[in-house]
Amino acid sequence: MKKLTFRExxxxxxxxxxxxxxxxxxxxYLLKFYTDVAGIPPVVAGGIFLFTKFFDAIADPIVGTLIxxxxxxxxSGKYRPVxxxxxxxxxxxxxxxxxxxxxxxxxxxxxxxxxxxxxxVAYSCTNIPYGTxxxxxxxxxxxxxxxxxxxxxxxxxxxxxxxxxxxxxISKFPNQNIGYPVAIAVxxxxxxxxxxxxxKNCKEHVPVVKGKVEKMSLKGISKTIFTNKPxxxxxxxxxxxxxxxxLRSAMLIYFxxxxxxxxxxxxxxxxxxxxxxxxxxxAMPILSKRxxxxxxxxxxxxxxxxxxLINFIIPLHLVSFVILQSVAYFGLSIPNGMTWxxxxxxxxxxxxxxxxxxxxxxxSVFNFSRKIAQSIAGFACGIGLSLTGYIPKIKQTSGAxxxxxxxxxxxxxxxxxxxxxxxxxxxxLSDKRxxxxxxxxxxxxA
Numbered sequence: 001m002k003k004l005t006f007r008e009x010x011x012x013x014x015x016x017x018x019x020x021x022x023x024x025x026x027x028x029y030l031l032k033f034y035t036d037v038a039g040i041p042p043v044v045a046g047g048i049f050l051f052t053k054f055f056d057a058i059a060d061p062i063v064g065t066l067i068x069x070x071x072x073x074x075x076s077g078k079y080r081p082v083x084x085x086x087x088x089x090x091x092x093x094x095x096x097x098x099x100x101x102x103x104x105x106x107x108x109x110x111x112x113x114x115x116x117x118x119x120x121v122a123y124s125c126t127n128i129p130y131g132t133x134x135x136x137x138x139x140x141x142x143x144x145x146x147x148x149x150x151x152x153x154x155x156x157x158x159x160x161x162x163x164x165x166x167x168x169x170i171s172k173f174p175n176q177n178i179g180y181p182v183a184i185a186v187x188x189x190x191x192x193x194x195x196x197x198x199x200k201n202c203k204e205h206v207p208v209v210k211g212k213v214e215k216m217s218l219k220g221i222s223k224t225i226f227t228n229k230p231x232x233x234x235x236x237x238x239x240x241x242x243x244x245x246x247l248r249s250a251m252l253i254y255f256x257x258x259x260x261x262x263x264x265x266x267x268x269x270x271x272x273x274x275x276x277x278x279x280x281x282x283a284m285p286i287l288s289k290r291x292x293x294x295x296x297x298x299x300x301x302x303x304x305x306x307x308x309l310i311n312f313i314i315p316l317h318l319v320s321f322v323i324l325q326s327v328a329y330f331g332l333s334i335p336n337g338m339t340w341x342x343x344x345x346x347x348x349x350x351x352x353x354x355x356x357x358x359x360x361x362x363x364s365v366f367n368f369s370r371k372i373a374q375s376i377a378g379f380a381c382g383i384g385l386s387l388t389g390y391i392p393k394i395k396q397t398s399g400a401x402x403x404x405x406x407x408x409x410x411x412x413x414x415x416x417x418x419x420x421x422x423x424x425x426x427x428x429l430s431d432k433r434x435x436x437x438x439x440x441x442x443x444x445x446a
Contacts, residue, residue, distance in 0.1 A: 011200070293342060
């Protein structure tokens with residue numbers, strides 16, 4: 001139940017700042033890069049997201065098992081060194097993903113599949129130890145909520161900076177084939193620096209009870225999943241909530257270019273709407289202390305759903321769109337941030353239930369659901385654009401414009417509604433129950 005220092009709380013969030021500087025590039029700009037720069041058809045580009053993310057999702061439990069099997073050292077810990085080394089490889093491959101070699105269309109598609117699959121594995125090797133780190137820093141529920149808020153703050157700042165500066169950076173170059181990799185290289189460099197800040201200042205305080213390390217097996221991974229009901233609920237909820245968030249992020253650049261008529265508007269809209277989501281990060285610990293984690297998640301979902309539905313129904317106007325978009329981002333930032341605290345609770349629940357500390361595997365299984373959500377979002381974007389008749393770099397038909405608006409606003413509202421129903425109906429690990437479990441674990445491991 002260690003109380004963390006202010007430095008530890010703040011610098012933990014730098015890890016997701018670094019994550020975002022590389023992860024957000026794929027969510028915000030990669031589909032646009034594939035369709036408009038590399039010249040890959042939207043359906044094929046959507047298929048790249050679908051297949052590669054499923055591949056990453058399968059790889060995640062394997063990565064988690066290998067990390068859990070690592071002994072680690074007293075000085076560096078078990079998870080921090082893996083995170084730091086992997087983020088350097090992630091930064092390098094992030095640049096290669098945004099290259100458009102002078103290949104045939106078939107060659108470009110093969111190159112896109114290969115680089116994005118490698119990128120996904122590098123991201124898993126970075127993100128899994130980073131996410132697991134929180135469960136080894138403290139078992140105090142309120143401290144974990146603070147870490148989750150810090151992480152969401154870092155993620156939101158990364159999204160804000162990426163949304164504001166990347167497109168203007170790219171536009172400085174007459175050739176987008178050069179502009180994209182240069183801009184991504186700048187963001188990746190900043191990402192490595194942010195990860196180093198977390199590595200330098202955050203420590204693993206919760207001792208890992210040494211025991212027999214179970215070999216990697218499908219049985220062991222299945223045991224981790226199906227003996228942990230809170231984890232199962234989080235997986236199901238996340239598939240819908242993260243697909244909504246990622247699809248919204250990917251479609252905004254299309255909406256700005258075609259529905260609003262100016263791609264540069266994305267920088268201003270991102271600054272305002274993502275900036276407002278910072279208020280959600282601030283509100284999250286306050287709401288959690290007053291209403292509990294579960295109810296805080298429900299409140300955030302409800303706010304975002306209502307804002308998106310109104311924004312879709314009313315006629316398009318820049319001012320009203322930005323206001324409602326900002327409200328939706330505010331609402332969604334609350335459950336997105338609170339999820340990280342819930343995952344740490346699920347890790348401890350799994351240890352209490354099975355007697356085995358399997359933090360990295362548990363986190364990697366949760367990460368599996370995020371990869372599935374990302375694959376659904378990318379594929380839905382590609383299919384949706386094709387069905388609406390989208391053709392790059394021309395004036396879009398009214399049907400295509402309505403389809404872009406629906407993908408941006410209506411799909412997230414429906415998906416978040418399903419996620420809210422899941423958490424209301426199935427999640428039963430209350431804050432009070434978790435405190436009892438944490439106390440039992442401390443007594444058992446003393």
